[in-house]
Amino acid sequence: METDARCPCGSGLSYGECCRPIHLGLSPAPTAERLMRSRFSAFAVGDPAYLLRSWHPDTRPATLELDADTRWLWLEIVRTERGAERDTDGVVEFRAKYRVDAPEGRSSGVQHEISTFTRVDGAWVYVDGSA
Template sequence: MPRRSTRPTHPAGTCPCGLPEPYEACCGRYHSGTAAAPTAEALMRSRYCAFVRQDAAYLLRTWHPRTRPASLDLDPGMRWTGLEILATGDGSAFHSVGTVTFRASFRGGSLHERSRFERVDGAWVYVDGDFLE
């Protein structure tokens, strides 16, 4: 199901994921563990925000155990500049799987991916993705 596109870059004071809320009220609550992402799209946004904030622990915690690496070595020089959600498939409270197609921009380029998500013990987790052109 196509979704509206979220324009890259975020205004000062808003969450890096592209939504207009402050970080603490948006992805920050997922990162701190006080709430769980209710949809695959919300998890995708929170994972992008975790890359922006270099939060490897959150990324590993929200990765499917079947595909999760032992560790992550994030590049401290990477500067993420915006997220566009291009499409979603399933991934709501009524689904057990979902996909999110997105473009994540960084200084010097962008990453275009269709990510797959599943629920594990009721929580959305990232499984894997296909790079797109």
């Protein structure tokens, strides 16, 4: 993704000034919500390595393969609980719109999830989520 393109996370900033520095490890996500936004952007730009790095080691899969037919379109943060800069855990509820352009046809949907986050060695990580 071009650094001057609008960031997929919906912040209104460019990718270069929003999620890209987090993806590259240059700037940690300061809150659970920012980590959630950066993870959405990682799905949108196709960065499974970042998704694995930002996943709690106890719940992280060994590998992660993204579906090339799925395009992540927008993210809506529904609510957050805790997860601020001084917190040690947090919850982010979100809706993420996607489109699948498969050989058998196009479909779309919304993933609704309540995600939990915690800190490991001071950095926010994704633990798990439920619908």
